[in-house]
Amino acid sequence: MYNILVCDDERDITDALKIYLTTEGYKVYTAFNGQEAVDVALKEDIQLVIMDIMMPVMDGMTAMTKIREEKNVPVIMLTAKGEDTDKILGLTVGADDYVTKPFNPVELIARVKSQIRRYMTLGGGNIEKDCLKNGGIELTNATKEVRLDGEKVNLTPTEFDILKFLMEHVGNVYSPRDIYEAVWHETPYGSESAVAVHIRHLREKIEIDPGNPRYIKVIWGQGYKLEKQ
Numbered sequence: 001m002y003n004i005l006v007c008d009d010e011r012d013i014t015d016a017l018k019i020y021l022t023t024e025g026y027k028v029y030t031a032f033n034g035q036e037a038v039d040v041a042l043k044e045d046i047q048l049v050i051m052d053i054m055m056p057v058m059d060g061m062t063a064m065t066k067i068r069e070e071k072n073v074p075v076i077m078l079t080a081k082g083e084d085t086d087k088i089l090g091l092t093v094g095a096d097d098y099v100t101k102p103f104n105p106v107e108l109i110a111r112v113k114s115q116i117r118r119y120m121t122l123g124g125g126n127i128e129k130d131c132l133k134n135g136g137i138e139l140t141n142a143t144k145e146v147r148l149d150g151e152k153v154n155l156t157p158t159e160f161d162i163l164k165f166l167m168e169h170v171g172n173v174y175s176p177r178d179i180y181e182a183v184w185h186e187t188p189y190g191s192e193s194a195v196a197v198h199i200r201h202l203r204e205k206i207e208i209d210p211g212n213p214r215y216i217k218v219i220w221g222q223g224y225k226l227e228k229q
Contacts, residue, residue: 135229
């Protein structure tokens with residue numbers, strides 16, 4: 001699951017975008033002016049921003065610039081029909097793409113998927129990096145080695161792959177089915193319980209108190225996540 005921030009001062013537009021994106025499996029955060037967008041983007045683990053240009057408090061161009069000072073996430077700007085100047089300016093100051101209002105939902109989703117795919121392929125959000133770090137956990141993919149507070153932890157290959165997947169997506173919640181498909185690379189048929197067993201073993205190895213975990217959290221009714229440290 002990827003997190004998307006939608007910012008527009010017209011609530012019917014943010015509501016519509018949230019419906020389209022949620023239906024596609026994305027988690028959506030909303031903001032209604034540029035300052036709110038900056039606050040959310042810097043606080044949450046956001047993989048993509050969809051931002052209107054003309055907004056109160058802070059315009060979209062300024063907000064995008066401030067977000068880019070801290071995070072290099074892709075930004076899709078929303079522009080009014082025929083406002084070519086806005087499109088050119090947006091791309092010039094750093095927008096990755098733009099969508100014209102009123103937008104076509106199919107086109108919007110295609111552009112969102114394209115930008116997230118490119119961002120993750122190029123290493124966004126720790127994807128494809130050889131060394132992943134979160135708190136006291138250090139995972140080195142090349143050597144398949146995990147250290148906790150400097151001490152080596154012996155994990156099985158499956159435990160390593162589950163931890164790697166969660167560390168690549170820190171803060172995101174994944175169901176047992178999601179984790180199974182990502183790690184085993186096949187569709188589960190009643191095998192999701194295997195994930196719970198491996199998570200339990202993994203906790204016993206990386207948590208000081210497995211009953212009160214610091215890193216791997218259960219989100220009841222939803223799944224698991226690796227807490228950002």
